[in-house]
Amino acid sequence: MPESYIIDAVRTPVGKRGGALAGVHSADLAAHSIAALVRRTGIDAGAVDDVVLGCCDTIGSQAGDVARTAWLVAGLPDHVPGVTIDRQCGSSQQAVHFAAQGVMSGTQDLVVAGGVQNMSAIPISAAMLAGQHYGFSTPFAESPGWRARYGDQEVSQFRSAEMIAERWDISREEMERFALASHERARTAIAEGRFKDEIEPVTL
Incomplete structure (x- = not known):
């Protein structure tokens, strides 16, 4: 069987919501x-x-x-x-x-x-609501088959996160500490130039 290789990896900088990259198509x-x-x-x-x-x-x-x-x-x-x-x-x-x-x-x-995902231009989960103009409140609610299997329970990342936290007994405080540490490590790595070969600057 042939082998596959990742030859190179390139990305834009990560932008803040409503930040410098928000208006880029x-x-x-x-x-x-x-x-x-x-x-x-x-x-x-x-x-x-x-x-x-x-x-x-x-x-x-x-x-x-x-x-x-x-x-x-x-x-x-x-x-x-x-x-x-x-x-x-x-x-x-x-x-x-x-x-x-x-x-x-x-x-x-x-x-x-x-x-690719510009969440300033297209907010997260926007596609879940895009069908409302055509009579679909969500991608799931109008499906008899879906309702028969899952009822009308919420389908979202928020509910999924709650279910995961409940199943593995993860507290909000634990996740906040993890998220903060992750961002701090990322900022440190960027400052140390560890991503300089990966991030392609965007000139606006």
Whole structure:
């Protein structure tokens, strides 16, 4: 079986909600990283078999297959296809898995994989409410099959977090300490230049 390798990794800086990157179109954010990846690796962009991006709110600037849109916005060959996938918070990781599987199966040789999400422009879970104009209060509530199995219980990250905390007896204070430590480690790593080869600055 062929082996798959991650050749390089590029991302934009992480922006704050409503911050400097808030007004940048999602396709342009992804295109920025894709263009940098192609430039840095020196690959033949025309030899890319597929572009796979994860995105869990594919509406507005993230609709219409943002993976394909971002590739084209980056000015890259228009014969290269793209696909956007939604596995919620695991979407970008799944994109990398699918890319690896394509290479390992022998059906693909070179795949660009990653993710994009501008949560200032498209708030988290916005896609869950986007169907209300068409008579769907949520993606689940109007399904008789869903109601028969799960009733009308809340479906959200908040409820999921509560269920996880209850099952494994995790306190809010423990999670707050963990979250703070995670952010502190990230800020320290950035200040020490540990991500300098990964973060591609965005000039506005």
